[in-house]
Amino acid sequence: MKETKCITKLFEDLYNGSPWIDVTIMATLKNISAEQAAKKVTPERNSIWQIVNHMIAWRENVLLRVEGNEVTAPNDNYFSQLEITSETEWQKALDRLANSQAQWINFLENFDESQFDKIYASNKMTYYEHIHGILQHDAYHLGQIVLLSKLV
Secondary structure, three states: OOHHHHHHHHHHHHHHOOOOOOOOHHHHHOOOOHHHHHOOOOOOOOOHHHHHHHHHHHHHHHHHHHOOOOOOOOOOOOOOOOOOOOHHHHHHHHHHHHHHHHHHHHHHHOOOHHHOOOEEOOOOEEHHHHHHHHHHHHHHHHHHHHHHHHHO
16 A cells, blocks of 8 residues: 555544544544633643644644645744634634645645655655654644543
């Protein structure tokens, strides 16, 4: 099987499939209300919603990188305060997450595997490392969301 097909399956499984960790992003988030998503366990910690926004922004950032663009992360590392916390806005965040998933799947389905070894200039990591890195990033934050969902 081509490597991009394997990676695509990893993206699909973690998002809403059957991953080895037996927990998916969407199965976890679909049961969380806007109120729960916006709630902070302690004032200095991030909410589920802030973590989701952070995940989306990093998915978009890394996708731009492996498409050949130079991107710099903001000083807040994509963790910002929420302005509006309605169910409508929560659904918009989930829609943005779904859109980022569709963009990644489309990218991977059309990716030239000879580009895996290409180096991203600013951090000297390969495109392969970036692609796997975003999967690891999603799994890491999914673990946080699962824990926070039990506390809110």
